[in-house]
Every structure is written in C-alpha cells, then in structure tokens.
Amino acid sequence: MPLLQDQGFAQRPAIAKEVVFDDRGRTGRRRPGDPGIANVMVSNGRDIVRTAADGSWSLPVAEGDSLFVIKPPSWTTPIGFGGIPRFSRLHQPHGTPGDIDYRFAGVAPTGPLPASIDFALRRQEERRDFEALLFTDTQPENAVELAYLRDDIVAGAIGSNAAFGINHGDVMFDDLSLYERYLDILGTTGMPWHHCPGNHDINSEASDDRFSRETWKRFFGPRHYAFQYAGATFVILDNVAYLGHNPGSATSGQYRGMIGERQLQFVRNLLANLPPDDLIVLSMHIPLVTYHSPDNPSDTTVDRRALMELLSHRQHTVSFSGHMHMTEHHYLDAKEGFWGREPHHHHVLTAASGSWWSGPNTPNGIPLAHSCDGSPNGFHVLSVDGNKYSTRFVPSSKTPAAQLRIFVDGPHRRIGGEAGRNAAAVHRSLHQIPADAIEACEVVANIFDGGPRTRVAFEIADVTMQRVWMQRAASVDPFIVDVFAAHKAALKSWVEPVPSSHVWKGRLPANLKPGAHRVLVRAWDEYGREHASHMVIEVTARKSNSPV
Known part of the structure; x- marks a missing residue:
C-alpha cells in the first residue's frame, strides 16, 4: 500500500499575513474606515493563530495549503454562489498539475502569495438556540437524478428556519460536472451551506490523495475547516483518504476512512482555543464506526481513537457522518478511546438519495428510494440550545411525515412464496391474520431514526393490560424485503435489504380472538421524545394455509 501524503505539499513554507476586518460596506474588500477585528x-x-488588537495575523503557508478564517460567533463571512461561504484563500501557485489527465477541471494557478490576504467578516445576530440542516449522500448520478434531489429534498428544505446546512459528502455520484447546477439549486434555500468531501467526490485520476480534490477545491474551498455559530463550534473534516489511481497496484482506485495527522493537529489546536464547556460538532463522510461492516477500513475511520482521545476532556460533543445509506446511532466509550463521563454520540445520517435514487416510481415520478435498512430517504435537523443538542429526522417530500412504520409479520405474509408478493397481496396480508397463526406473529416497528437508547412498546385495546415492551433486533425489515422483491427491475444492481439497527419486535398475545383489534405502538427516541402510530389488525377464522 503506498504511503498517504499530507494534504499540503512539501515545499518550504512562506509567511502569509494581513488582517481580518469588519466589512462595514459589505463589499468583501477592505475600505478606509473598516477596522480590524481582534482575537x-x-x-x-x-496551525491556528488569533488576530492581534488591530486584526493582523501571520502564518506559515506551503504550496497546496488553504488559509482560512474560523468564523467567530455573531459574525458571518460573505456568501457566494450556492450558499458557499467565502472565508478562505488557496495557495497553489501552479494550479492543478498538468501531467494528470483530469476528467473534471481543477483549480487555476493562484500565482505568488500576495502581500496582503484580508478576510472579511460582517456582524450578524445569532440566537443561543438555532437549527441546522444535515444532508448526506445527495448523490445524483446524472441530470435526471439531480432533478429528483431538487424536488424531493431541496424543495422540502425551503422555508426552514435553519441558520445553515451541512452536506456530509457524496454530493455527487462521480460526475463532478453537476456541481454547478447542484449549487444553483441549493442556493434556492437561501441559507449558507457547508460541505464534507465524500468518496464519490474524488478526482479519481489522481495518483495519490494530495491531488484528489482539485475540482472540490474549485467549488467548495478547503477540504477541512471550522466555524462557530452562537455557542457551538463546527468542524468539517475530510476523512476519505484516496489511495490513488495506480494501474497494476492492488489498491488502485481504493480509499479508506482516515482523518490523518494534519487534520488531527488542526483539531488539537482548535480545541486548545475553545472554552471547555462549548458544544463541539464534527462532520465527516465516512462513519467513525458502523454496525454493517465494522472491520472494513472503507466504511470506518481507522484513526478514530486519536480523535476520540482529543475529545475526551470535553463534556459536550457529537459527530455526524453518512456514506452507509443507513441510519445508525453509536455511543463511543473507553473501548474506542473516549474517556469522557458520558459516551461520545456518533450519528450516521439517513441518505438523501436513500437507495441511490432507485426503486418503484411514486405518483410524482420520483423513485421511492427507501434505504436498504427500511428508512425513507430524507434529511435531519440539528437543534442546538447553548451546549445541548438534539436531532430529528425529516422524510423526503414525497413521503408521509412519519417517524415509524408498523405492521405484523408472520407466516400469513409468506403464503404463495416470493413469486406471489405483488403489492396488493402484500398490503392485504400485513394485518389480516388467521387465528391459528397468531402465536407465530410479531408486531414489527421500524423506528426510522431509532438507536440503542430508543424504547418501543405496543398495546392492544381491551387485550393487553399493560405495555408490551418490544426488543431491538438486528434484522432486515420484512416490509423492505417485500418492496424490493416486487420491484427488482427498478433497483440499482447492488441494492438489497440489509440488517437494520432500528427494528423492534414483540410477540402478539396468543389469546387474540377473531375480529378487529386496535394496536397502538409507542416509541421513545434517542432524546426521550414520544412517537406513536396505530394500526388495525383482523384475526380471521380461516386456516393459515388458505390463500389470501
């Protein structure tokens, strides 16, 4: 395996300097009367420095480095096309290397380091309590799928009160020519947007990691950085380490989840400059850990322990990722290097594209796109109040605004074999149960954003005297098994049901009598909020081997 290079180049660093200033004229350029901003x-x-009383600063900079201001609370940077904050300057005098035949254009030569690099900030009001939108894996493969993203996800975010959004990577599915149209669409939300690079946002022709984000830098800026909003600090990381396009090598075209020493040192220096009680929010593409493939270095972050050790002395931290097209909650403790009083919460977010924009078409012409673990595609909202936080799941625009799906699973649903699983038969069989099959039936609940701290119970009116607590089961969602089986031709070739981390099961009471029964399922999510759903089941006198 080739050595992974640092994201900066190896040349002797120069010294960059000048001022962070109050852009009172909102021009982006310093004018007479625009004072410097201290601290x-x-x-x-x-490295991180703080500005002097007059706003001045200086830092070493090597070819390939990005210089950037870390937006402080109650200030904002100028906002560019698509809501991209303008807060950085790339130092790459010769631009993208010309000896690599890139499919998508990289950065133009930036020329020699200018004598002065000024960063503009503008005052803005920031409430202690605020919200941010969390997208991941928007991932359109072509122009048609970008239209799905526009109508199914972006349109649903318009009108939000969120202060900003973060896309956690795989912005595209390899076709980086779609970035400009994506940003044009994203700009309609009217809010700033931050982005983490994903493995499908790579210039795959690059021979190593150093030059794998040339198109990314042109549209989105630095590969990693930080910003503050109210009392919270947000850290954007690039933890996709590309092993390079090297024909003949066993690792050619591969990647692994790794933060790397440069970004770890950045986080270390950042934390040293922050009050101990601040909320620290980290965003990345590849999960720190995952239930689905815990030993795969392409699906986990191999140096996560080093990050956890840095965060261990902090009481208020949370991290978010994507990549898996599944929804997961993890609580990392000493086994993963986190020594804090409470485990570190790592949330793997629901993919905006779900099953990669595939599945049967819905009435509005957009694929159903349910994820392989049974969740609808959608996004999340992060709510912050001081150093406290919570998240909530928002299903896509075409999906009912539900937080759970409930049904009864058992032998009555498998009559006729897989070939008989047409949509109408599946629906009829969900809640119509032969009396002699009751003992083999279970109430199944998919709590779309559920996790280890979620509790689920069901009640049956006039039957159960108290709540029947359900058990979390690492199993495939039977509903999504049926949907995928009935629409194989509409799915992308790799899409198949996978064990879900947010399915609960509970056995139906054996004493259910023939007739209709009202079932109530309640769920208390990772933050203790209650969600509920009803269904009506019918117990019939027919035999379980009779046709539906």
Whole structure:
C-alpha cells in the first residue's frame, strides 16, 4: 500500500499575513474606515493563530495549503454562489498539475502569495438556540437524478428556519460536472451551506490523495475547516483518504476512512482555543464506526481513537457522518478511546438519495428510494440550545411525515412464496391474520431514526393490560424485503435489504380472538421524545394455509 501524503505539499513554507476586518460596506474588500477585528482565529489547516488588537495575523503557508478564517460567533463571512461561504484563500501557485489527465477541471494557478490576504467578516445576530440542516449522500448520478434531489429534498428544505446546512459528502455520484447546477439549486434555500468531501467526490485520476480534490477545491474551498455559530463550534473534516489511481497496484482506485495527522493537529489546536464547556460538532463522510461492516477500513475511520482521545476532556460533543445509506446511532466509550463521563454520540445520517435514487416510481415520478435498512430517504435537523443538542429526522417530500412504520409479520405474509408478493397481496396480508397463526406473529416497528437508547412498546385495546415492551433486533425489515422483491427491475444492481439497527419486535398475545383489534405502538427516541402510530389488525377464522 503506498504511503498517504499530507494534504499540503512539501515545499518550504512562506509567511502569509494581513488582517481580518469588519466589512462595514459589505463589499468583501477592505475600505478606509473598516477596522480590524481582534482575537479571531485564522488557520493554515494545521496551525491556528488569533488576530492581534488591530486584526493582523501571520502564518506559515506551503504550496497546496488553504488559509482560512474560523468564523467567530455573531459574525458571518460573505456568501457566494450556492450558499458557499467565502472565508478562505488557496495557495497553489501552479494550479492543478498538468501531467494528470483530469476528467473534471481543477483549480487555476493562484500565482505568488500576495502581500496582503484580508478576510472579511460582517456582524450578524445569532440566537443561543438555532437549527441546522444535515444532508448526506445527495448523490445524483446524472441530470435526471439531480432533478429528483431538487424536488424531493431541496424543495422540502425551503422555508426552514435553519441558520445553515451541512452536506456530509457524496454530493455527487462521480460526475463532478453537476456541481454547478447542484449549487444553483441549493442556493434556492437561501441559507449558507457547508460541505464534507465524500468518496464519490474524488478526482479519481489522481495518483495519490494530495491531488484528489482539485475540482472540490474549485467549488467548495478547503477540504477541512471550522466555524462557530452562537455557542457551538463546527468542524468539517475530510476523512476519505484516496489511495490513488495506480494501474497494476492492488489498491488502485481504493480509499479508506482516515482523518490523518494534519487534520488531527488542526483539531488539537482548535480545541486548545475553545472554552471547555462549548458544544463541539464534527462532520465527516465516512462513519467513525458502523454496525454493517465494522472491520472494513472503507466504511470506518481507522484513526478514530486519536480523535476520540482529543475529545475526551470535553463534556459536550457529537459527530455526524453518512456514506452507509443507513441510519445508525453509536455511543463511543473507553473501548474506542473516549474517556469522557458520558459516551461520545456518533450519528450516521439517513441518505438523501436513500437507495441511490432507485426503486418503484411514486405518483410524482420520483423513485421511492427507501434505504436498504427500511428508512425513507430524507434529511435531519440539528437543534442546538447553548451546549445541548438534539436531532430529528425529516422524510423526503414525497413521503408521509412519519417517524415509524408498523405492521405484523408472520407466516400469513409468506403464503404463495416470493413469486406471489405483488403489492396488493402484500398490503392485504400485513394485518389480516388467521387465528391459528397468531402465536407465530410479531408486531414489527421500524423506528426510522431509532438507536440503542430508543424504547418501543405496543398495546392492544381491551387485550393487553399493560405495555408490551418490544426488543431491538438486528434484522432486515420484512416490509423492505417485500418492496424490493416486487420491484427488482427498478433497483440499482447492488441494492438489497440489509440488517437494520432500528427494528423492534414483540410477540402478539396468543389469546387474540377473531375480529378487529386496535394496536397502538409507542416509541421513545434517542432524546426521550414520544412517537406513536396505530394500526388495525383482523384475526380471521380461516386456516393459515388458505390463500389470501
């Protein structure tokens, strides 16, 4: 395996300097009367300094480095096309290397380091309590799927009160020519947007990791950085380490989840500049850990322990990722290097594209796109109040605004074999149960954003005297098994049901009498909020081997 290079280049660093200033004229350029701003953090992606009383700063910068201001609370940077914050300057005098035949254009030569690099900030009001939108894996493969993203996800985010959004990567599915149209669409939300690079956002022709984000830098800026909003600090990381396009090598075209020493040092220096009680929010593409493939270095972050050790002395931390097209909650403790009083919460977010924009078409012409673990595609909302946080799941625009799906699973649903699983038969069989099959039937609940701390119970009116607590089961969602089986031709070739981390099961009482029964399922999610859903089941006198 080739050695992974640092994201900066190896040349002797120069010294960059100048001022962070109050852009009173909102022009982005310093004018007479625009004062410098003291005590603002500025970074080269590794080192961090604070501005002097007059707003001045200086930092070493090597070819390939990005210099950026870390937006402080109650200030904002200018906002560019698509809601992209303008807060950085790339130092790449010769631009993207010309000896690589890139499919998508990289960065133009930036020329020699200018004598002055000024960063503009503008005052803004920031409430202690605020919200942010969390997208991941928007991932359109072509122009048609980008239209799905527009209508199914972006349109649903318009009108939100969120202060900003973060896309956790795989913005595209390899076709980076779609970035410009994506940003044009995203800009309609009217809010700033931050982005983490994903493995499908790579310039795959690059021979190593250093030059794998040339198109990314042109549209989105630095590969990693930080910003503050109210009392919270947000850290954007690139934990996709590309092993390079090297024909003949066993690792050619592969990647692994790794933060790397440069970004770890950046986080270390950042934390040293922050009050101990601040909320720290980290965003990345590849999960720190995952239930689905816990030993796969392409699906987990191999140096996560180093990150957890840095965060261990902090009481208020949370991290988010995507990549898996599944929804997961993890609580990392000493086994993963986190020594804090409470485990570190790592949330793997629901993919906006779900099953990669595939599945049967819905009435509005957009694929159903349910994820392989049974969740609808959608996004999340992060709510912050001081150093406290919570999240909530928002299903896509075409999906009912539900937080759970409930049904009864048992032998009555499998009559006729897989070939008989047409949609109408599946629906009829969900809640119509032969009396002699009751003992083999279970209430199944998919709590779309559920996790280890979620509790689920059901009640049957006039039958159960108290709640029947259900058990979390690492199993495939039977509903999604049926949907995928009935629409194989509409799915992308790799899409198949996978064990879900948010399915609960509970055995039906054996004493259910023939007739209709009202079932109530209640769920208390990771934050203790209650969600509920009803269904009506019919117990019939027919035999379980009779046709539906």
